[in-house]
Amino acid sequence: MPHPATAQKLRFGANYTPTQGWFHHWLDFDLDAVRADLDSIAQLGLDHIRVFPLWPLFQPNRTLIRPRAVEQLVALADAAAERGLDVNVDGLQGHLSSFDFLPAWTRTWHRRNLFTDPDVVAGQEAYLRTLAAALADRPNFLGMTVGNEVNQFSYDPHPDPDRISPEQAARWLERMLAACEAGAPGRLHLHAEYDAAWYQDGHPFTPAQAARLGGATAVHSWVFNGTAQRHGRTGTATEHHAAYLIELARAWHTDPHRPVWLQEVGAPAPHIPAEHAARFTEATVANALDCAHVWGVTWWCSHDVSRGLADFPELEYSLGLLTVDRAVKPAGKAIAGIVEEWRGREHRPAPRTTALVLDTDPVTAPDRSVCAPGGAFFEAWAALTAQGVRPAVVLAAYAHDKEHLAARGITATVTPEEVV
Incomplete structure (x- = not known):
């Protein structure tokens, strides 16, 4: 009898970036424009979207969660349902495309730690619970993601971090996930960090938290993190970066069947030039789906950002599968082809029988930089992959645990030092 994670069909979706006003569209919410956006997403064959309320607009005061904003979120979810699209909602925005969106009641004169202040944490719980409860009766509501890469507020290089310990990060995550569950019991609730959780020494959000808290492990794969700069646009490490993060995440799983959601991945220019975006998309997704227990792939992002909006990093403008005018781009055609290829197929990749051994503490992982691009472990994994391994x-800690290895189909291990 297959585990439910292996029996579930692969999911393909997009992180929804509205064509009118980007995420500022909540200020001038136009359901007809949203419907047109969702039509263009559905035409690619995708089955879900990830949606981003802006936290300061939805909860401008600690004790005011705007009913009208919540109603608009539900209207968006209902419009998605009409087009066969399921919806995941990120609660605490938080951080998006280089911009921070934090309520005034957490900053400057009201500066309080986002992760430890009792009043702030209680306000966050109320907010997440309210959004989840508003959608709990919608069949197309997948569940909540606590927030988008909220871990960036906790440590360097953020210019003004709210510093915490790993223990405090774990307690905060547990409370936020419990609030989501209280609002919508039984849905897929999870949290999502940017890759500092996997790559940065001393970062308070840890791989163990990512791999053991919540209903799935989310990974966000961006090759502008030094991977493409070091290995080039077609390098093995570049085209396998998402697969590497999935396998790295699985190393910390205590449940070998726990799903991994490739929740963000994109083709950032100039690291991936526009004329090579389709190839990168096809290679990245194919390599990611060569990993076991992948829940799905959610591309960043649905539509380009309008050049009429100022001050974005250059790469952020052109990450869409579709243009601002909703025309399909080469990466969008590639994704549509992948979706069609997988329609009706089961996802059962062959076991990865050889494992590279990562020597680090299984809870705190103090020396994560070896896993980052340029690190000894990262480069050894890329070298093995280039050899077809x-x-x-x-x-x-598990390299000699026969039960653990057997559950994952691993029959041989190798250390980074042994990689030629």
């Missing part, structure tokens, strides 16, 4: 990752 299809490496998994196993923590040194």
Whole structure:
């Protein structure tokens, strides 16, 4: 009898970036424009979207969660349902495309730690619970993501971080996930960090938290993090970066069947030039789907950002599968082709029988930089992959655990030092 994670069909979706006003569209919410956007997403064959309320607009005061904003979120979810699209909602925005969106009641004169102040945490719980409860009766509501890469507020290089310990990060995550569950019991609630959780020494949000808290492990794969700069646009490490993060995440899983959601991945120019975006998209998704227990792939993002909006990093303007005019781009055609290829197929990749051993503490992982681009472990995994090995990752603590290895189909291990 297959585990439910293996029996579930692959999911393909997009992070929804509205064509009118970007995420500022909540200020001038136009349901007809949203419907037109969703039509263009559905035409690619996608089955879900990830949606981003702007936290300061939805909860401008700690004790005011705007009913009208919540109604608009529900209207968006209902419009998605009419087009066969399921919806995941990120609650605490938080951070999007280089901009921070934090309520005034957490900053400057009201400066309080986002993760430890009792009043702030209680306000966050109320907000997440309210959004989840508003959607709990919608069949197309997948569940909540606590927030988008909220971990960036906790440590360097953020210019004004709210510093916490790993223990405080874990307590905060547990409370936020519990609030989501209280609002919408039984849905897929999870949290999502940017790759500092996997790559940065001393970062308070840890791989163990990502891999063990919530209903799935989310990974966000961006090759502008040094991967493409070091290995080039067609390098093995570049085209397998998403697969590497999935396998790295699985090393920390205590449930070998736990799903991994490739929740963000995109083709950022100039690291991936526009004329090569389709190839990168096809290679990245194919390599990611060569990993076991992948829940799905959610591309960043649905539509380009209008050049009429100022001050975005250059790469953010052109990440869409579709243009601002809703025309399909080469990466969009590639995704549509992938969706068609997988229609009706089961996702059962062959086991990765050889695992690269990562020697780090299984809870705190103090020396994560070895896993980052340029690090000894990262480069060894890329070298093995270039040799056609299809490496998994196993923590040194489990490298001699026969039951753990058997559950994952691992029959051989190799250390980074042994990689030629």
